[in-house]
Amino acid sequence: MTSATFDPTLYLPDDLLERIRSRAAQVDADNVFPEQDLAELHEAGYLRILVPTDRGGFGLGLEQAAVLQQRLASAAPATALSINMHLVWTGVAKVMQDRGIDDLAFVQTGAAAGDVFAFGISEAGNDLVLFGSDTQAVPQADGGYAFTGTKIFTSLAPVWNHLGLHGLDTSDPDDPKLVYAFVPRTEQVVTRDDWDTLGMRGSQSRTTELHGVVAPADRVVRSVAPGPNPDPIVFGIFSVFEVLLASVYTGIARRALDLAVATVQARRSKKSGTTYSQDPDIRWRIADMALAYDALPMQIATIAHDVDAVADRGASWFFSLSGLKHRAVVMSKHVVDDAMLVAGGSSYFTRNELSRLYRDVLAGMFHPSDPESAHATAAALWLGPIQA
Known part of the structure; x- marks a missing residue:
């Protein structure tokens, strides 16, 4: 099953997504954990999507989980980010099991039984x-x-x-x-x-x-051993963590783009008498947002697919993974920034969903790999290590 043929609504139905979306603003305002979101996601089996079917899960791969996390983040970024961390461990268990190491079987059976990691x-x-x-x-x-x-x-x-x-x-x-x-x-x-x-x-x-x-x-x-290490648990954590983080921030970008499009199609200019969607400058900005966003879902799908397929990227794996997360965050921040501009002054009010996305997207720069680490990894691959 590839992301092209995968139906995310089977695991994250539209009605569930809308209920989660409806609670997101209040969760943010109250600074509380979204317990209702977790309860409903538990009930839907979402926390066991990466658990094999023979251990009580849905048997999905990282490629499908990435699609689902983009979808969840479009409704409630903070919920998606928190669930990410549970999915990281179930994902690591899968990555290791796919490589012949079943040391995290208890994570899979625990997640299937309702435990949160x-x-x-x-x-x-x-x-x-x-x-x-x-x-x-x-x-x-x-x-x-x-x-x-x-x-x-x-x-x-x-x-x-x-x-x-x-x-x-x-x-x-x-x-x-x-x-x-x-x-x-x-x-x-x-x-x-x-x-x-x-x-x-x-x-x-x-x-x-x-x-x-x-x-x-x-x-x-x-x-x-401490230090850079090719051990499967290090690769498992790094690969799943980076792919799912990239997915959350890409989901934020998609929601910001959708909101921007809806806003400019509804807003009408007194000067021109037409909607803002007919303004050449705004059309250019929307197009620029769409061009930036469009590349990331495909990149996520390709890299996640290779993790699932136990592909051998050799020394380029850490470059690919850190680069993916870095590009997703940079893209998402760019898209949200421009969405605020095209939506106009109303987006500055806290009641506007874009203002929350604007705050949420800033967290991306603080997750590993940070910009310095991503660039250092890229430089080491292309230029070799710094000479002593």
């Missing part, structure tokens, strides 16, 4: 991201690990059941290891109520404090 990788000041961690991972006698540290931007903070994270095990100073594991929500986990942001407010991506919370041995899934 959150993503605990980001740390303040840690620009190594997947290649390092300031969180301490202390080995336990039974094979588990105790984690102590602080994670930021933990989407789904009020509702998750399991937090997938990484930490650094320095018990052997000569051979440190990055440990990937899943911890439960216990008294050793403190979720700060500190999510008061400009946009993406419904994601409730709060700060998470870890105070020796233990991941049991059967939830410790990978131990790898």
Whole structure:
């Protein structure tokens, strides 16, 4: 099944999408988690779209999930961004399973049973991201690990059941290891109520404090050397994370373009007596937005397809993935900026949906890979490493 033949309404029906859209403004205004959205998405089976059918899911691939996330983001970007983080882990489980590694089977069966998985990788000041961690991972006698540290931007903070994270095990100073594991929500986990942001407010991506919370041995899934690493879990996280992030911001752009088109078709100029859609300057700007947007869904589909197909892009994989996310965010911000201009002064009011999209799209620049990292990855591929 390709994105061209895939029917997203089977998994995200129009009526469900419109109910989610109808709640988005109030969720943003109240700065709360969209619990009704999550409940309805749960009921529809959306949180198990990437789980294989033999484990209780729908058996979709990353290519189809990307289409669905674009569609969900067009209704409620913050809801889509928060759900992204659960889908990342179910996607990583699929990527690894497709490559013969079934270490995350419990994520698949857990998601099918209704559990919510959150993503605990980001740390303040840690620009190594997947290649390092300031969180301490202390080995336990039974094979588990105790984690102590602080994670930021933990989407789904009020509702998750399991937090997938990484930490650094320095018990052997000569051979440190990055440990990937899943911890439960216990008294050793403190979720700060500190999510008061400009946009993406419904994601409730709060700060998470870890105070020796233990991941049991059967939830410790990978131990790898710090630094750039081709390990399947690193590739799995990076590929699914970047593709689904690109999808959310591309969905925002599509909604902004649709709103801009509807607005200029309805607004009438007193000077010309015609709608603004007949104004040559506005027509040029709409066309420019459409040209910018049009490339991204196809790029997302191609790269997601290659992840699903276990294609070998060799050293270019990280360039392709970081570039995809970077281009999607830059494009989306450009489209939303221009949508505000063509819609006119009414878009400046908070009651206007475009004003929320304008705030939401700004978050894209802060997600990995940031512009500096994307450009560094591209330069390293094309020019080689910087000489010492």
